[in-house]
Amino acid sequence: MKIASWNVNGIRAVERKGDLDVFLQRCRPDILFLQEIKATPEKLSTEMTAHPDFLQFYHPAEKPGYAGTGVWVSKKIPMEVTFVTGMDGFEDTEGRISRIDLGEWTILGIYFPNGGKSEDAWHGKLVFYEHFLRHIDTLRKNGRQVIWCGDVNCAHEPIDLARPKENMESIGFLPEEREWVSKVIDHSWEDSFRSRNPDTVVYSWWHVLSGARSRNIGWRIDYFFVDSKFSNLISGITYLTAQMGSDHCPVLLDIKMQF
DSSP, rough: OOEEEEEEEEEEEEHHHTTTHHHHHHOSSSEEEEOOOOOOOGGGGGGSOTTTTEEEEEESSSSSSSOOOEEETTTOOSSOOEEEETTTOOOOOOEEEEEEEEETOOOOOEOOOOOSHHHHHHHHHHHHHHHOOOHHHHHHTTOOOOEEEEEOOOOSGGBBBTGGGGGTTTSSOOHHHHHHHHHHHHTTTTEHHEEEHHTTOOOOOEEETTTTTTTOEEOOOEEEEEGGGGGGGGGEEETTTTTOSSSSSEEEEEEEEOO
């Protein structure tokens, strides 16, 4: 099973440029989670809503042209797919959580808040973090086999961004955010890439206006986490840094899922 996660920073733009089709042809994911779609389904093309090869689900934000998530599931998967949005006890008006259930598996794609717009936005990010951790811990406690992925909007360790010293006081690398990722790992959620590649430098986001991508001055803020008890099922994880179309690159997880 190939599961991909990609913050497309506007699904209509990445389709218009042809990069989404290039990605699908090259990687052929079985499941594709999308973040920051910035559109409602009625504004999308037929290929984005009635693709011949995928079931397509979207969770748009109430605010037009903002945030939102989605997931595409290959029609070849021999399982009934249940699509779920949001999380218990949290009003998700920004379309930040898309989830599918396949048998005993639950897979979530998340667009975590950035938190940099205001003091309220910063506190809201921390609240979202804590609520989400309780949510996935509860799913696991209730017997679900959980994988989650997406744009976490935090570089965990200095190896995860090109200029850690210059960004010690920057949103996305503040102590509270990094401590939360450490807490996630302490709760037996494995950072699938870093656990297998402790010394590998790779980034998933680059600032556009400064031309940071051409110089590879980036941040690793897109992740796959899996319940550590299922770590042995993962056969590979790759950051597709050459894939264009967004200021983020896709992340591809290969996992031996049992149905």
